[in-house]
Amino acid sequence: MSGWMQAVLDFLAAFGPWGLLFALTIEVIPSEIVLAVFGVLVAQGRISFPEAMCAGILGGITSQLLLYLAGRYGGRPFVERYGRYVFLFPHHIERAERWFAHFGPGAVFSGRFVPVLRHAISIPAGIVRMPLGKFVLYTGLAAIPWTWFFLQLGMAFVQDRVLLEREVHRYTLPFLALALVTFVAYVAFVKYTRAASRRK
Numbered sequence: 001m002s003g004w005m006q007a008v009l010d011f012l013a014a015f016g017p018w019g020l021l022f023a024l025t026i027e028v029i030p031s032e033i034v035l036a037v038f039g040v041l042v043a044q045g046r047i048s049f050p051e052a053m054c055a056g057i058l059g060g061i062t063s064q065l066l067l068y069l070a071g072r073y074g075g076r077p078f079v080e081r082y083g084r085y086v087f088l089f090p091h092h093i094e095r096a097e098r099w100f101a102h103f104g105p106g107a108v109f110s111g112r113f114v115p116v117l118r119h120a121i122s123i124p125a126g127i128v129r130m131p132l133g134k135f136v137l138y139t140g141l142a143a144i145p146w147t148w149f150f151l152q153l154g155m156a157f158v159q160d161r162v163l164l165e166r167e168v169h170r171y172t173l174p175f176l177a178l179a180l181v182t183f184v185a186y187v188a189f190v191k192y193t194r195a196a197s198r199r200k
Contacts, residue, residue: 039154
């Protein structure tokens with residue numbers, strides 16, 4: 001972890017769950033690293049696990065809701081102009097648009113476990129005006145396992161931050177596998193229901 005990241009996280013740690021909520025809302029540091037570091041704080045007894053879970057889920061929803069609103073009210077030109085300030089570039093947006101156009105609202109859930117796409121997918125959801133309640137529901141459901149896992153990882157490697165950072169990067173792969181399995185199941189379900197409706 002770079003020095004500035006460590007300094008920012010150490011500062012935010014002083015604010016407990018509010019610091020976690022803020023860090024995930026602005027997300028200039030990858031959420032998996034933020035959650036793992038706050039998992040260390042849970043293990044040290046500085047914040048409780050329920051507090052960290054609630055802050056993690058709410059922070060995950062809030063950060064994506066901001067991107068959703070940017071897409072809904074600002075459109076693609078706004079996002080292309082200002083997205084670079086949150087590390088979202090045109091090719092990321094194009095990839096997310098293709099994913100969303102092909103697989104629909106279910107991509108909001110499955111895309112949450114894919115690097116870069118997990119943020120960018122909120123933008124086309126906003127542009128096509130996906131119902132806000134459904135967007136928040138899918139985003140929240142994806143945030144639960146993501147938050148729980150990386151908090152647990154931080155708690156498990158509380159004594160060794162170097163090893164913790166290595167494990168964070170290592171365990172993002174299982175989430176990618178989970179996304180693919182979820183995605184395949186979703187596509188199969190959509191195809192089955194469409195075929196069933198045509199038979200009727």
